[in-house]
Structures are given as C-alpha cells and as structure tokens.
Amino acid sequence: xxxxxxxxxxxxxxxxxxxxxxxxxxxxxxxxxxxxxxxxxxxxxxxxxxxxxxxxxxxxxxxxxxxxxxxxxxxxxxxxxxxxxxxxxxxxxxxxxxxxxxxxxxxxxxxxxxxxxxxxxxxxxxxxxxxxxxxxxxxxxxxxxxxxxxxxxxxxxxxxxxxxxxxxxxxxxxxxxxxxxxxxxxxxxxxxxxxxxxxxxxxxxxxxxxxxxxxxxxxxxxxxxxxxxxxxxxxxxxxxxxxxxxxxxxxxxxxxxxxxxxxxxxxxxxxxxxxxxxxxxxxxxxxxxxxxxxxxxxxxxxxxxxxxxxxxxxxxxxxxxxxxxxxxxxxxxxx
Amino acid sequence: xxxxxxxxxxxxxxxxxxxxxxxxxxxxxxxxxxxxxxxxxxxxxxxxxxxxxxxxxxxxxxxxxxxxxxxxxxxxxxxxxxxxxxxxxxxxxxxxxxxxxxxxxxxxxxxxxxxxxxxxxxxxxxxxxxxxxxxxxxxxxxxxxxxxxxxxxxxxxxxxxxxxxxxxxxxxxxxxxxxxxxxxxxxxxxxxxxxxxxxxxxxxxxxxxxxxxxxxxxxxxxxxxxxxxxxxxxxxxxxxxxxxxxxxxxxxxxxxxxxxxxxxxxxxxxxxxxxxxxxxxxxxxxxxxxxxxxxxxxxxxxxxxxxxxxxxxxxxxxxxxxxxxxxxxxxxxxxxxxxxxxxxxxxxxxxxxxxxxxxxxxxxxxxxxxxxxxxxxxxxxxxxxxxxxxxxxxxxxxxxxxxxxxxxxxxxxxxxxxxxxxxxxxxxxxxxxxxxxxxxxxxxxxxxxxxxxxxxxxxxxxxxxxxxxxxxxxxxxxxxxxxxxxxxxxxxxxxxxxxx
Numbered sequence: 001x002x003x004x005x006x007x008x009x010x011x012x013x014x015x016x017x018x019x020x021x022x023x024x025x026x027x028x029x030x031x032x033x034x035x036x037x038x039x040x041x042x043x044x045x046x047x048x049x050x051x052x053x054x055x056x057x058x059x060x061x062x063x064x065x066x067x068x069x070x071x072x073x074x075x076x077x078x079x080x081x082x083x084x085x086x087x088x089x090x091x092x093x094x095x096x097x098x099x100x101x102x103x104x105x106x107x108x109x110x111x112x113x114x115x116x117x118x119x120x121x122x123x124x125x126x127x128x129x130x131x132x133x134x135x136x137x138x139x140x141x142x143x144x145x146x147x148x149x150x151x152x153x154x155x156x157x158x159x160x161x162x163x164x165x166x167x168x169x170x171x172x173x174x175x176x177x178x179x180x181x182x183x184x185x186x187x188x189x190x191x192x193x194x195x196x197x198x199x200x201x202x203x204x205x206x207x208x209x210x211x212x213x214x215x216x217x218x219x220x221x222x223x224x225x226x227x228x229x230x231x232x233x234x235x236x237x238x239x240x241x242x243x244x245x246x247x248x249x250x251x252x253x254x255x256x257x258x259x260x261x262x263x264x265x266x267x268x269x270x271x272x273x274x275x276x277x278x279x280x281x282x283x284x285x286x287x288x289x290x291x292x293x294x295x296x297x298x299x300x301x302x303x304x305x306x307x308x309x310x311x312x313x314x315x316x317x318x319x320x321x322x323x324x325x326x327x328x329x330x331x332x333x334x335x
Numbered sequence: 336x337x338x339x340x341x342x343x344x345x346x347x348x349x350x351x352x353x354x355x356x357x358x359x360x361x362x363x364x365x366x367x368x369x370x371x372x373x374x375x376x377x378x379x380x381x382x383x384x385x386x387x388x389x390x391x392x393x394x395x396x397x398x399x400x401x402x403x404x405x406x407x408x409x410x411x412x413x414x415x416x417x418x419x420x421x422x423x424x425x426x427x428x429x430x431x432x433x434x435x436x437x438x439x440x441x442x443x444x445x446x447x448x449x450x451x452x453x454x455x456x457x458x459x460x461x462x463x464x465x466x467x468x469x470x471x472x473x474x475x476x477x478x479x480x481x482x483x484x485x486x487x488x489x490x491x492x493x494x495x496x497x498x499x500x501x502x503x504x505x506x507x508x509x510x511x512x513x514x515x516x517x518x519x520x521x522x523x524x525x526x527x528x529x530x531x532x533x534x535x536x537x538x539x540x541x542x543x544x545x546x547x548x549x550x551x552x553x554x555x556x557x558x559x560x561x562x563x564x565x566x567x568x569x570x571x572x573x574x575x576x577x578x579x580x581x582x583x584x585x586x587x588x589x590x591x592x593x594x595x596x597x598x599x600x601x602x603x604x605x606x607x608x609x610x611x612x613x614x615x616x617x618x619x620x621x622x623x624x625x626x627x628x629x630x631x632x633x634x635x636x637x638x639x640x641x642x643x644x645x646x647x648x649x650x651x652x653x654x655x656x657x658x659x660x661x662x663x664x665x666x667x668x669x670x671x672x673x674x675x676x677x678x679x680x681x682x683x684x685x686x687x688x689x690x691x692x693x694x695x696x697x698x699x700x701x702x703x704x705x706x707x708x709x710x711x712x713x714x715x716x717x718x719x720x721x722x723x724x725x726x727x728x729x730x731x732x733x734x735x736x737x738x739x740x741x742x743x744x745x746x747x748x749x750x751x752x753x754x755x756x757x758x759x760x761x762x763x764x765x766x767x768x769x770x771x772x773x774x775x776x777x778x779x780x781x782x783x784x785x786x787x788x789x790x791x792x793x794x795x796x797x798x799x800x801x802x803x804x805x806x807x808x809x810x811x812x813x814x815x816x817x818x819x820x821x822x823x824x825x826x827x828x829x830x831x832x833x834x835x
Binding site: 198199200201203204206207210211213214215216217218219220221277278 | 637639659660662663664669671676677678679680681682683687691692694695697698701702703704747
C-alpha cells in the first residue's frame with residue numbers, strides 16, 4: 001500500500017508520540033476497555049468519582065515528584081496529609097477561631113504552612129545535616145504521624161476531628177461545585193509544570209538530579225535547590241490535605257496511611273526515574289490517572305482487595321525495570 | 336613469527352543512523368607486534384575497537400582470530416577469546432579497594448562461595464610490587480589519583496592472561512614515572528609474545544613503542560606503515576588530510592597588570608603556602624608530577640574544596656572563603672580534570688550541558704529561560720569550537736567522542752566570557768587538530784584580556800602555549816620560569832624536586 005509523504009509524516013509523529021508517552025497510550029486503552037467491559041464505569045457518577053479520586057493524590061504526588069527528580073524521595077508527604085488534616089480540622093472546628101469567619105481561611109493556610117514546615121525541616125536535614133533523604137523523610141514521616149495521632153487524641157474524643165464548618169467542604173466540590181477542586185488541581189499542576197519546564201529553577205532541579213557535582217562546579221546552588229524542592233513537596237502535601245480533609249469532612253490522623261504506595265507507584269509508573277534527572281509533572285499526572293483508573297476498575301469489578309496490592313507491586317517492578325532498560329536503550333538509540 | 340596474522344579484519348563497516356563511521360576497514364594484526372592506531376577524534380578508532388571487543392556488532396565484514404572466525408556478541412566473548420580492552424575512561428569501583436578491583440572479574444572463592452579476600456590481597460600486593468605502584472591492596476580506589484587508578488586498570492587486564500591487549504589512550508593521566516613504568520610493562524609483555532594494539536594521540540609514544548602504525552581518517556584506513564618507513568609529519572598529514580605547519584599558534588598580545596592574586600593558600604598536605612599572580616592577557620602553565628598538588632590547588636582556587644588559610648584577591652576584592660557560584664559571578668571559570676564525573680551531565684543533551692553555567696543570564700521575566708537565546712548561544716560556541724554534533728538538542732553528551740565531550744565542557748565556560756580561566760588538563764583525550772583549535776581559542780581569549788591558568792602534564796604543550804610556567808612539587812610552587820628560560824631538563828628537574 002502506497003502512502004503519500006503527508007501520511008508518512010503523520011505516521012512518524014504518531015510513532016514518536018507513542019514512544020515518548022507510552023503511559024498515555026496505556027491509559028487510553030484501559031479507559032476504552034473499561035467503557036466497554038466494566039459495568040457502571042461510564043455512569044456520570046463514576047466518572048465524576050474518578051476525577052475526585054485522582055485529585056486525592058494528584059497534588060501531593062506532584063510535590064513528591066520534585067524531590068524524586070532530584071534523586072531523592074519524600075516519605076513524609078503522606079504523614080503531612082494526616083498531620084495537616086488534624087491540625088486544620090482543629091483550627092476550623094475546635095479552636096477559638098472555629099465559629100469566626102477567619103476560621104476557614106486560617107485553617108486552610110495553616111494546613112499548607114504546616115506542610116511547608118515539615119518540608120523545610122526535611123530540607124534542613126538533607127542539606128545541613130547531610131542525611132540521605134530516605135532516612136530524613138522516613139524519620140519525619142514517623143514523627144508527623146505520631147504527632148497527628150497524638151493531636152487528634154487531645155482535641156477530639158473520637159479518632160477523627162469532626163464538626164467542621166460545612167462551607168469548607170466546597171473545596172472538595174460539595175453542593176455541585178465540582179469545578180473547584182478541579183480548578184485547584186489544574187492550577188497547582190500547571191504551576192508545577194511551568195516551574196520545571198520553563199524556569200531557571202526547573203533547570204537547576206534537573207541538573208542537580210542528574211549530577212550534583214557537575215552542577216555545583218557549574219555554579220548551580222545545589223543546596224538551595226534541594227532545600228526548595230523539599231519545601232515545595234511539603235507545601236503541596238499541605239494543599240492536598242486541604243482537599244482531602246474537605247472530602248472526608250473531618251480531620252483524620254490516618255489520612256495518609258493508605259496512599260503512600262499509590263503515590264510512589266504513580267510517580268514511577270508515570271516514568272519519572274528514581275535515579276533523578278528525568279521525568280516530570282506530565283509523567284506523574286499520567287501515573288496518577290493510571291493508578292486511579294486501576295483502583296476504580298478493580299473496585300467496580302469486585303476484585304479481592306488483596307489482589308490489587310500484588311498487582312500494583314508488579315506494575316511498579318515493571319516500571320522500574322523499564323526505567324533502567326530505557327537508559328540502556330537510549331544509549332543505543334542515540335548512536 | 337612476527338609476520339604471522341593473529342587478527343584479520345576484512346571489510347568491516349559500521350553506520351549509526353545513516354552516518355557511516357567505519358568504511359570497509361581491512362586490517363591485519365601480526366602476532367606479537369605492537370600496532371599503533373592513530374587518528375583524529377571521530378575517526379573511528381574507538382568504534383573499531385568496540386567492535387573488536389564485542390561491545391558493538393559490525394554492520395558488515397568479518398573478523399578472524401588465529402585463522403578461525405571471530406564473532407563476539409558481547410565483551411564476555413572477547414574476554415574468552417583472550418582479548419583485553421583497557422578503556423580510556425576507567426571502569427574502577429571507587430568504593431572498593433585496590434585488591435577487590437583488580438580481581439573483580441575473577442574473584443577466587445572458597446567454601447560456600449565466600450570470597451577469598453586474603454588470597455586477592457596477597458596477589459594484589461605482588462602485582463603492586465611488580466609494577467611499582469605507590470599504593471596498598473587495601474587502599475580505597477576513590478582516594479587514589481587518576482594515574483594510580485589507570486595502572487590498576489591495566490593490572491586488571493593483565494591478570495586475565497590476555498593474548499591481545501588493546502590500550503585506548505592509556506597515558507593521558509599518567510605521570511612521567513608511571514608512563515615509563517607502563518612502557519616497561521609493555522616491553523615485558525612483548526617479550527612474552529602478547530600482541531598489543533596501542534591507541535594514542537601522543538605520536539612520540541606511538542613511534543617509540545610500536546612496530547607498525549595504522550592511521551584512520553573519517554572512518555577509512557588511510558595507511559599502515561612500519562615505524563621506520565614513515566615520519567611523524569607524514570603520519571599527521573595522513574591523520575588530518577592536510578599539511579600542518581605549526582602545532583602551536585602564535586599570536587601578538589599584550590600582557591597587562593596583575594588582576595588575580597593568590598596569597599598563602601593552605602590546605603592539607605598538598606596545598607602548602609601557595610602564592611601566585613595572574614596578569615591580564617597572561618597564559619600561565621602549571622606543571623608537576625602526579626601528586627604534586629596541582630589539581631588540589633585549583634580546586635581550592637575555585638572554591639570546590641575549602642582552603643584552611645590564605646586569601647585570594649580579584650578585581651579589588653579579597654576572599655577568604657569561596658564557592659563556585661561566587662567565582663562564576665566574578666568572571667572565573669574552571670575546567671575540571673574529570674569531565675565525566677564533574678564536567679558534564681552525561682545523559683543530558685549537548686545543549687543542556689552548554690548552557691548549564693549560564694542559566695542566570697538566559698533569564699527573562701519571571702525566571703523563565705529564553706529558549707531562543709539558549710539556542711543561539713549554544714549554536715555560536717558549537718561553531719566556534721567545531722564540536723561534532725548532529726543534533727544538539729537530542730544528542731546526549733555521553734554519546735560524543737572524548738575530544739568532543741571536552742569541547743562541550745570548554746564551550747560551557749566560553750559562554751561566560753571569563754576573565755580568569757582555570758583549566759585542569761583541557762586537552763586530555765583530544766586529537767591533534769582539535770588541540771590546535773583549543774590553543775587558538777586560549778590565545779584569542781588571552782588577546783582579549785583574559786588570564787589563563789593552564790595545568791598540563793604535557794611539558795611540550797605548556798612550553799608552546801604559555802608565557803610562563805609554574806612548577807609544583809609536594810604542594811609547593813618551586814619555580815616560576817619565564818618563556819625565555821624554557822627548557823625541558825630545567826622544568827623536569829624542578830618537578831622531581833631537585834632544582835637550583
């Protein structure tokens with residue numbers, strides 16, 4: 001079959017698009033397959049749910065991506081979710097500010113800033129105390145989790161901190177204001193993408209992740225960059241906590257417990273390299289969508305809860321394997 | 336015996352994505368000879384050797400080893416065929432010891448697969464003694480200088496009892512003593528009947544060691560001659576395809592005032608109360624043997640490592656503490672000795688590497704990088720330095736030849752228009768033609784008022800390019816020799832530690 005030059009050009013660009021964005025193709029296939037074969041998948045309720053479930057981890061995953069791009073890891077993000085949730089709920093429901101008009105805005109602000117504090121502390125541990133991020137964020141994760149549980153036990157008789165003002169829930173789209181959480185997420189994602197792709201800061205992040213020694217000698221402020229990334233990760237986690245708390249309509253000290261695996265799986269499957277230096281926000285977005293789709297489908301199909309853990313583990317293994325093999329393929333491809 | 340063929344390459348060709356890198360190479364290697372292989376960067380030497388070593392398959396052509404077909408599908412096949420490859424870029428594990436590195440491919444095991452560390456330690460000690468290396472079996476490789484590491488790399492291959500050993504630029508980081516040692520080892524190997532293929536830019540060494548010399552140019556084998564039937568100039572002409580009238584460019588320039596002053600810098604054992612000055616437009620060489628402290632000194636000067644005492648004066652300001660950022664902001668540039676680990680972002684594109692030190696100046700509003708400016712600047716220096724790259728945005732630094740990689744590092748700093756340029760072995764692994772280009776650039780920079788501090792282990796190069804040469808020995812500057820007083824004997828004797 002003879003194809004003209006225009007068709008050839010389109011074929012080539014399709015081919016390179018698929019090569020550069022493999023996860024997107026997987027997502028499309030998965031989505032179409034689910035529309036056809038999974039019962040109740042296409043209902044407006046489920047599709048809306050899909051989006052809200054994705055937002056559950058999207059913002060925090062973007063924050064962690066910053067750190068992973070640097071060759072580090074941030075385990076504390078999920079603990080920040082729990083801690084900020086409890087603290088914010090306290091401010092909005094139990095503190096002296098609770099019934100005032102200031103309650104909600106200060107609550108929101110405090111949740112984000114608390115995330116920033118944890119992020120900053122992580123940054124100091126890594127940059128000043130020279131701890132590997134693995135250890136530093138594992139430690140802060142344990143401390144933050146402990147604090148969250150402790151705080152919740154003080155301010156509330158129940159495990160969760162209840163009694164939040166209903167106006168607050170609009171952040172998660174209650175009352176039909178679905179666009180609010182979507183908007184918040186899109187703005188955060190767009191900001192993160194812009195930061196990494198177009199600014200000098202973004203270049204520094206990638207350079208430091210690729211080779212901190214070369215970057216240092218070339219005048220990149222490596223320490224400052226690492227610190228800022230950990231700070232950003234904390235802030236994004238704080239922002240996620242705002243959404244998640246609104247969605248659950250209470251401050252939960254266990255908020256972050258179940259999502260750590262999903263976040264890391266999303267980042268790795270999405271294509272950001274665990275070694276640092278390659279990947280980005282786009283990849284993480286794909287990864288989050290993919291994981292969310294997977295969770296959703298498995299739920300609708302009624303598959304055993306234990307199986308999905310296994311499935312995700314295997315997917316992460318495959319993704320990590322591809323990460324390493326791609327590096328070798330690139331070596332041969334460019335030649 | 337020396338005319339018997341051990342290796343016969345017939346019509347070997349290789350292309351990478353449309354670009355032909357080797358064109359029907361027909362080469363015989365005689366049993367027991369030392370065959371020199373020379374050519375410019377990008378001529379195809381490394382590719383040819385990679386094919387021989389099983390790292391790459393040829394597109395067409397055949398190879399015969401001792402009369403039998405030789406088709407390695409990976410380096411292990413080459414290993415089994417008793418072909419050893421000593422690469423230009425070392426592949427030692429810096430966190431392991433000398434003994435562990437030497438035996439990493441053949442760790443002797445005892446009961447239950449446990450490694451016989453005692454055995455490798457004793458054997459390593461023997462090799463260390465035989466080859467006269469200044470180290471111990473338990474020394475961590477990351478503490479050792481490049482020179483000693485290279486010697487260990489060579490020992491590693493010798494342990495494998497190779498019949499053919501390929502040396503790819505082995506002397507680039509060796510001191511004179513270590514180099515003499517290497518040549519002794521090679522002579523010893525020749526007596527044992529080992530065949531050697533010796534790739535090097537240093538033609539004096541090639542002529543000294545080799546029986547025959549093969550010249551590659553742009554993927555073609557231009558000629559193979561017995562050493563006695565060809566002159567150095569003829570070889571150079573074959574390499575670059577044109578006459579080269581001079582190795583070192585000459586230039587008219589003025590040397591001005593003192594612009595950079597280092598006073599009593601102290602750091603550990605290797606930087607011992609160093610003081611020096613640089614004048615506007617001056618090219619100052621820094622010579623010394625391995626371990627003299629040159630690299631340690633310049634790393635202090637650029638703030639990569641902190642110094643304990645002393646200060647640096649530049650443009651009227653005094654500094655007791657430095658870091659690369661401060662230096663760069665003040666117009667100082669630094670080319671490190673180890674470009675792979677510290678000079679380049681290997682997996683990143685050529686363009687990303689070139690703009691790395693200059694990001695701040697490419698900023699527009701909101702901290703965004705101007706991609707137009709990026710492109711323009713990168714193209715400019717690529718052209719200026721004649722970097723051989725097809726697509727600067729997609730080709731990664733790790734896929735360039737050694738010489739082109741070095742050019743990318745220089746390009747990166749050139750963008751900053753530095754007033755002080757510190758270079759640690761800038762022409763290491765760079766071929767004759769490209770060296771000339773680099774010397775010309777250094778001269779042009781000096782003419783425009785920059786000052787250059789030039790570390791090199793090649794005395795001839797320093798004598799050809801520099802206005803004066805500082806000689807270091809055991810962490811001190813022991814001589815400051817002006818151009819009019821240059822002599823190889825004088826410089827070397829200061830470096831060794833004698834001296835008037």
